[in-house]
Amino acid sequence: MKHLIYPVFLPMLGCPHRCIYCDQNKISGVDSLDMEKELAGANRFVANHPHTPKEIAFYGGSFTALSPEKRQELTDKFKAVIDPCTSFRISTHPLYINMAILAECKAQNIRCIELGIQDFCTEVLLASGRPYNTATAIKAVKLVIDSGFTLGIQLMPGLPASNLDTITQNKHILEKLKPAYLRIYPLIVIRGTPLEQQYLQGDYTPLSMEEAIGICADYADFAAQTGIRLIKTGLPSNLKPGDVVAGPYHPAFGEFVMAELLIRQITNLASKNQEIILDKKQRTLILSHKGRFVDILKKRLENCLISQEVLNYLFGR
Numbered sequence: 001m002k003h004l005i006y007p008v009f010l011p012m013l014g015c016p017h018r019c020i021y022c023d024q025n026k027i028s029g030v031d032s033l034d035m036e037k038e039l040a041g042a043n044r045f046v047a048n049h050p051h052t053p054k055e056i057a058f059y060g061g062s063f064t065a066l067s068p069e070k071r072q073e074l075t076d077k078f079k080a081v082i083d084p085c086t087s088f089r090i091s092t093h094p095l096y097i098n099m100a101i102l103a104e105c106k107a108q109n110i111r112c113i114e115l116g117i118q119d120f121c122t123e124v125l126l127a128s129g130r131p132y133n134t135a136t137a138i139k140a141v142k143l144v145i146d147s148g149f150t151l152g153i154q155l156m157p158g159l160p161a162s163n164l165d166t167i168t169q170n171k172h173i174l175e176k177l178k179p180a181y182l183r184i185y186p187l188i189v190i191r192g193t194p195l196e197q198q199y200l201q202g203d204y205t206p207l208s209m210e211e212a213i214g215i216c217a218d219y220a221d222f223a224a225q226t227g228i229r230l231i232k233t234g235l236p237s238n239l240k241p242g243d244v245v246a247g248p249y250h251p252a253f254g255e256f257v258m259a260e261l262l263i264r265q266i267t268n269l270a271s272k273n274q275e276i277i278l279d280k281k282q283r284t285l286i287l288s289h290k291g292r293f294v295d296i297l298k299k300r301l302e303n304c305l306i307s308q309e310v311l312n313y314l315f316g317r
Ligand code: SF4
Pocket: 012, 015, 016, 017, 018, 019, 022, 023, 024, 060, 061, 062, 093, 116
């Protein structure tokens, strides 16, 4: 069943940090919280889905780093427009998780917590201006899970000092922690951030689009094998093109990852000489984006013994 969520963006509210890559205003496309507008939107959302489990999600900030008064004010205001089938979801920072905060979250009807871990490796975190380490990140995750919340983890491949080894370490840790779901946001360079300076000085090289797609597709395979849901790849598409300086950003990035997974599936079947059947949606996916994936698929199939008939089937319009 599709999960019903009404997102409310709290751009950088509560965040006392400045990670070298971050500008939540630009990422969310929201400069500040318009409370009246959001309450009206949440009210409509709740009225449109009566008797259905659903969530109001506070994204884009570090909810538990807000002052207790602000947290109370936010949940009180939204409680006035929700029904008994609605709970809250928050995204927050691993440094602002402890037993007292989690007890408060429970009392406020928060059921799901997304932790912006970004990377579990200490050297990557420190190189990215995130002042915690592997142990702190793992401790926060365990506290959330053990307290009975649904836990989501956000990761950011491509951070400074990250590499294939650190990605493998992340997967080992995830395998043990078993969060309910993952969001993978490959790092991009946003105008006005310290990372832009590093990039312009030649001290930081972003992932290429192909690398980022490959890493996310690997995470999708990993998630399928470990029973963790991968619910999103790529940053939200609200960024203005002028704010993206470099890196693997595309509004349809998630679709690119799906196409890569399909290409892997087709190549695997072809290499085993097994039948390839594509439905309409899969064919559209392969043929979309000006033939980008057709070219990739053709190249991957070069080493497979594949008949002209099958090639016509795959690439014919
Ligand atoms: S990524 Fe999160 S913790 Fe870092 S500066 Fe942005 S809002 Fe704050």
